[in-house]
Amino acid sequence: MSQRVDAVVVGGGIGGLVAARTLIDRGLQTVVLEASTRLGGPVRGGSFESLPRVPLDLGAESFAARGGAVTELADELGLDVVAPAGLPAWGYAAGRAFPLPAAGVLGIPAVPWAPDVRRAIGWPGVARAALDRVLPRQVGARAEDLGSLVRARLGARVTDRLVAPVAAGVHSAPLERLAVSTVAPGLLDRFAVEGSLTRAVGALRAAVPAGSAVRGIDGGIHTLVEALAGEIAASAEDWTDSPTTDATGPIHTALRLGHEVVEIERSDDGDWVVRTRATSAGVRGGRGSVHTTVAPRLVVTTPAVAPLLEPWTGVVPRPEAGADVHLVTLLLEAPELDAAPRGSGMLVAPASDSSQVRAKALTHATAKWPWLADRVRAAAGEGFHVVRLSYGRLGEPTVAPDADEAARDASGLLGVPLTDRVVDHLVQRWDGALPPPTPAYRADVAALSAAVGRTPGLATTGGWVAGTGLAAIVGHAQAAVEGL
Secondary structure, rough: OOOOEEEEEEEEEHHHHHHHHHHOOOOEEEEEEEEOOOOEEEOOEEEEOOOEEEEEOOOOOOOOOOOOOOHHHHHHHHOOOOOOOOOOOEEEEEEEEEOOOOOEEOOEEOOOOOOHHHHHHHHHHHHHHHHHOOOOOOOOOOOEEEEEHHHHOHHHHHHHHHHHHHHHHHOOOOOOOOOHHHHHHHHHHHHHHHHOHHHHHHHHHHHOOOOOOEEEEEEOOOOOHHHHHHHHHHHHHOOOOOEEEEEEOOOOOOEEEEEEEEEEEEOOOOOOOEEEEEEEOOOOEEEEEOOEEEEEEEEOHHHHHHHHHHHHOOOOOOOOOOOOEEEEEEEEHHHHHOOOOOOOOOEEEEOOOOOOOOOOEEEHHHOHHHHHHHHOOOHHHOOEEEEEEEEOOOOOOOOOOOHHHHHHHHHHOOOOOOOEEEEEEEEEEOOOOOOOOOHHHHHHHHHHHHHHHHOHHHHHOHHHHHHHHHHHHHHHHHHOOOOO
C-alpha cells in the first residue's frame, strides 16, 4: 500500500500537529504518521472515574504567554484562553514552605535583599547573595551549568532554597545538568555586560512585556490536540483526486495512527520515501503490514527517527533520555483547602533523604484554574479539590508513586492532613517526555539542526529540538516548516 502526498510529518505530538496544520494552511496535502494509537504526546486529557464529565490534563496544564504563538493558535482553533487565579506560587526546601519571590529568573532573585527573598533565605543568605554586586565579574564566568553559576555568585542558600525548587522542578533535572544557555537564554550574555548575576536578572525581567505569564485553556490544554486533529482530519476531505488506492479503495486519511516508521529513503528525483509498519490490528492491512508514503517534504518530530536521517545529515544525537515523570492527580474532600494555603502550587527542592517529600512539584489545580473549580463544584459539591503532584528527575531512579505516597507528600507540602481524604486518583507515566537540558545534548541537537537546514525538503521540530514548553514547541514548529 502506498500513497503520494505533498508532505509527510512523522510524529503526532503537538509539534507534529502544529507543523501539519501549518503545511495544510499553505495548501499542501499532508499526512501525519504516529506510531502509537493516540495523538498529543505528553499533552493528554482524562477524567476521574467518579467525575467522568470533569476534564483533566494528564500532561501539560499551562503554557507561557510569551511570544503569543500558543494564544494565537488557540484563538484560531476557537478555544478560550484563560488566565490562572491571581495566587502566588510557593517553594519548599529544607523542610519549610515559603512564598517564592515574585521577581526573578528560575529562582535567581533580581534584588537579594528584597523582603520576599529574605523570608525565603534568611539574613545569612541575603548577606552572601548581596556579595554578587561586588564580586569580580570573573567569578562564575566560565560556568556552563546553572548550579555552578548560581553557587559561585550567590551562595548555597539561594542555590538550594530558591533555584533548586524552581529550576530543578521545571526541568526535572539537577542543577548541575542544566545548561544555562538552554534553560535561561540570554542570561550569560547579560551577565557578561552587567558583571553581576542579580543585575543581569533585573535587566532580563525589565525587558519582559507587561502581562507575560502562564495561561491555560478552558476545558484543559488537551483540547488543543482535539482541535488540531479535527482540522487535519477534515483537510483530507478536500483531496478530491487521491492518487492512492489499495484493495479496499481510495485512502484519504490525513492522520495515520499505529504507523511506526521503519525506513526512510530518497528517490532519484529527490522525493522522500517513508515506509511504516502497522503497530495495531486496526490499521488498514492489519498489524505488521507495510505502508509507503512518498512526498517531496519530510518533517521529523521525534528523536526515535533521527538515526534514519543519518545518510543525509551525517549526525545522530547521542542517546540521552529525559527524565521519566509520573503525575499523580488526587480528588480530595478537604474544605481546609478552600483557602488555598499554598497559593496555586509549589515547587520542591530535591530531598536529601527518602523520608522527606519526594514530589518535585504540586499544583493545586482547583485553586489555580477557576474553570476547573467551577466544574468540580458543580459535579461533586463544595469542599472538593483537585491536586496534582509530579515525580521524577533526571538521574534519579524511577520509582512509581501511588496515591498513598502522593497524599502523604501533599499533606506535608500543604500543611493539611490529607491521607484519609482521597476520593479518587489518576496516575500517568511519561517516559523521557522532557528533553534533557544538558550541554552535551543541546550541542548534539544544534549540530543536527544545522545539518537538517542544509538538506532540501527536510525539517525537524518537536520538544526534543525546540526545548521544554508549549510556547517553545508551537513557535518552533510553525517556523521550522516555513522553509518547506
